[in-house]
Amino acid sequence: MALSGSDTFQPNLSELDFALSMWDLPELMRASGHSDDLADAIITEAARLAADVLFPAALSGDKIGAYLDGDRVVLPASYIEAYRVYCEAGWHGISLPTEYGGQGLPLLLSTAVTELFNTANIGLTMGLMPAAAAVALLHHYGTVEQKSVYIPKILTGAWTVTMAMTEPQAGTDLGAIKTRAFSNNSFTKLKGEKSLITFGDHEMTENIIHLVLARSPNGTDGTKGLSLYIAAKYLPDGTRNDIACVAIEKKIGLRGSPTATLIFGSVEGAKAELLGNENRGLEQMFLLMNRARLNVAVFGLASAEGARQAASKYVVSRIQGRDKNNNPVAIINYPDVRRMIASMTARTEACRYIAYYTASLIDRSNLPGQNRGEILARLDIMTPIAKAWCTEIGFDVASMGLQVHGGVGYIDDTDASRYFREARVHTIYEGTTGVHANDLIFRKLIRDEGVAISTFYEEMRRTGEQARAVRDTDIVFTGNALLEAIERCEATTKLILANRNSGSARLQANGAHFLMMLGTCIAAWTTTQAALIASQNNRWPAQMVRKKVRQARFFMQQVVPPAMAMSDAVVNGADAVLAVIEDFQNANSPH
Numbered sequence: 001m002a003l004s005g006s007d008t009f010q011p012n013l014s015e016l017d018f019a020l021s022m023w024d025l026p027e028l029m030r031a032s033g034h035s036d037d038l039a040d041a042i043i044t045e046a047a048r049l050a051a052d053v054l055f056p057a058a059l060s061g062d063k064i065g066a067y068l069d070g071d072r073v074v075l076p077a078s079y080i081e082a083y084r085v086y087c088e089a090g091w092h093g094i095s096l097p098t099e100y101g102g103q104g105l106p107l108l109l110s111t112a113v114t115e116l117f118n119t120a121n122i123g124l125t126m127g128l129m130p131a132a133a134a135v136a137l138l139h140h141y142g143t144v145e146q147k148s149v150y151i152p153k154i155l156t157g158a159w160t161v162t163m164a165m166t167e168p169q170a171g172t173d174l175g176a177i178k179t180r181a182f183s184n185n186s187f188t189k190l191k192g193e194k195s196l197i198t199f200g201d202h203e204m205t206e207n208i209i210h211l212v213l214a215r216s217p218n219g220t221d222g223t224k225g226l227s228l229y230i231a232a233k234y235l236p237d238g239t240r241n242d243i244a245c246v247a248i249e250k251k252i253g254l255r256g257s258p259t260a261t262l263i264f265g266s267v268e269g270a271k272a273e274l275l276g277n278e279n280r281g282l283e284q285m286f287l288l289m290n291r292a293r294l295n296v297a298v299f300g301l302a303s304a305e306g307a308r309q310a311a312s313k314y315v316v317s318r319i320q321g322r323d324k325n326n327n328p329v330a331i332i333n334y335p336d337v338r339r340m341i342a343s344m345t346a347r348t349e350a351c352r353y354i355a356y357y358t359a360s361l362i363d364r365s366n367l368p369g370q371n372r373g374e375i376l377a378r379l380d381i382m383t384p385i386a387k388a389w390c391t392e393i394g395f396d397v398a399s400m401g402l403q404v405h406g407g408v409g410y411i412d413d414t415d416a417s418r419y420f421r422e423a424r425v426h427t428i429y430e431g432t433t434g435v436h437a438n439d440l441i442f443r444k445l446i447r448d449e450g451v452a453i454s455t456f457y458e459e460m461r462r463t464g465e466q467a468r469a470v471r472d473t474d475i476v477f478t479g480n481a482l483l484e485a486i487e488r489c490e491a492t493t494k495l496i497l498a499n500r501n502s503g504s505a506r507l508q509a510n511g512a513h514f515l516m517m518l519g520t521c522i523a524a525w526t527t528t529q530a531a532l533i534a535s536q537n538n539r540w541p542a543q544m545v546r547k548k549v550r551q552a553r554f555f556m557q558q559v560v561p562p563a564m565a566m567s568d569a570v571v572n573g574a575d576a577v578l579a580v581i582e583d584f585q586n587a588n589s590p591h
């Protein structure tokens with residue numbers, strides 16, 4: 001496919017195609033009543049939009065940024081035009097069920113589309129992310145009237161949506177939310193401050209719908225007293241609701257995305273309506289958390305892919321030094337640079353396998369004739385892994401991309417710098433890495449006493465055995481290394497389970513290391529599968545087969561060992577972590 005677009009962004013279609021087929025997109029397309037050809041057409045169109053429209057807008061968006069001018073929020077003009085084109089093509093609803101007004105396509109396919117869009121321009125796409133979630137929420141909990149008023153406007157893109165949860169004192173701990181609903185002249189109104197709200201204000205669309213988590217009029221303290229409210233920027237009579245944008249943050253990245261501080265009800269209260277059930281707001285939001293976390297995993301993947309592309313172009317064009325015949329050489333000739341490119345590539349592809357696998361589990365959980373309980377248990381494990389592992393690796397890959405660029409990478413204008421700056425935040429929103437580590441250990445491992453993870457280890461082990469039986473030394477090496485990693489992770493898991501009563505602080509102290517260990521083991525499993533699938537299926541060209549097999553060996557030699565080495569810290573390192581607090585308190589106590 002010939003795409004114009006930028007010479008620094010080229011949709012990586014062969015890799016997308018490989019990863020989609022790895023998790024059986026054709027089967028999922030058939031199960032949802034669609035043909036394979038449709039998937040190709042959708043990916044082709046998405047790639048075109050990403051390269052020709054979204055990516056060029058990202059560059060100017062980063063330079064100009066969003067800003068507050070009086071009480072108006074000004075977005076980069078390139079964003080407004082790119083959004084118009086995006087909406088005209090009807091991309092909002094591709095994975096939403098048809099009864100919601102969507103196209104009912106597999107989430108796996110829409111994850112690939114999202115990867116393309118995010119790689120091209122996360123600053124813009126992060127503002128579009130809540131739309132599908134809002135439609136699903138309205139569908140589940142909205143009244144007939146709410147559905148008819150909001151869903152068509154959201155699906156056409158005429159109105160954007162925000163998720164307004166965070167407050168200055170309530171970030172990870174949403175139980176500390178102070179924004180409160182009250183009744184006034186038969187209206188429900190809101191008063192309170194919301195901070196760091198993505199696309200919280202702008203004039204790109206005719207209206208903005210805020211999904212606000214706030215304390216119900218009689219709500220108790222903590223998360224149980226929270227309800228979900230809909231508050232629109234403009235009321236049905238066209239007047240402005242009592243919602244003021246008082247700041248647009250100056251950020252290190254994603255500068256085109258307006259991150260707003262919003263005051264609800266600085267005058268008389270912002271008019272709002274309840275969505276769903278009173279005091280069940282957080283629970284309702286959780287309905288969508290798996291999707292939202294997968295979306296952020298794809299942000300991590302996209303930052304890695306963008307950084308990988310930028311670095312891969314740079315290493316062949318940057319001339320530095322001379323070879324032994326005194327000819328100038330491109331930096332790709334230096335083995336250390338090759339190692340970095342190989343590492344960026346292998347880890348980016350592993351992020352893709354993990355994100356797509358997680359999406360395919362969500363699709364499978366909705367198919368008839370599947371073991372839904374087992375799929376959901378696997379999804380429970382994969383959700384924190386996908387969110388935290390892909391975003392941590394995404395940042396690390398983007399950082400390596402900057403290293404590959406040398407001093408030029410540190411200059412604000414380069415793509416390498418932009419991907420690095422943008423990647424930094426993905427580990428923070430939608431649950432920090434530490435929070436996902438706690439979720440993994442306490443809710444996903446300990447709660448079912450390790451049953452779901454044992455089944456997973458067994459499945460991974462079968463792949464390792466299969467690889468060990470292949471007549472190819474690289475694949476055999478890969479299989480053996482995978483089996484060793486599984487053994488290490490399984491032993492560590494058993495010790496965590498055995499120590500479950502040793503105090504939650506001890507288990508939390510190195511939880512993030514355990515998450516990265518397990519994530520790396522799962523990534524090694526997917527990478528081994530990629531090598532097996534490529535080499536055992538004559539669909540793939542020889543070059544792809546060679547690449548997948550070599551990459552699997554590289555991943556096992558370079559990425560897996562440092563991650564597995566953390567098992568000692570996970571098993572024995574809690575005391576050292578917890579002791580630090582004493583020194584910290586002594587150093588900070590008044591003399």
Ligand SMILES: Cc1cc2nc3c(=O)[nH]c(=O)nc-3n(C[C@H](O)[C@H](O)[C@H](O)COP(=O)(O)OP(=O)(O)OC[C@H]3O[C@@H](n4cnc5c(N)ncnc54)[C@H](O)[C@@H]3O)c2cc1C
Pocket residue numbers: 162163164165166170171172173195196197198199251254259425428429430431432433434435438
């Ligand atoms: C660019 C950007 C866009 C955003 N968009 C939105 C948006 O659209 N809507 C919205 O509602 N919010 C949004 N946020 C806010 C984001 O969700 C919060 O920043 C995030 O939830 C973390 O909260 P916090 O910043 O208060 O950090 P804190 O909760 O104060 O955390 C600080 C540190 O303490 C750790 N920590 C805190 N509590 C625990 C715990 N229980 N266990 C272990 N570790 C813990 C964290 O892991 C972290 O390392 C956005 C933020 C940014 C930067």
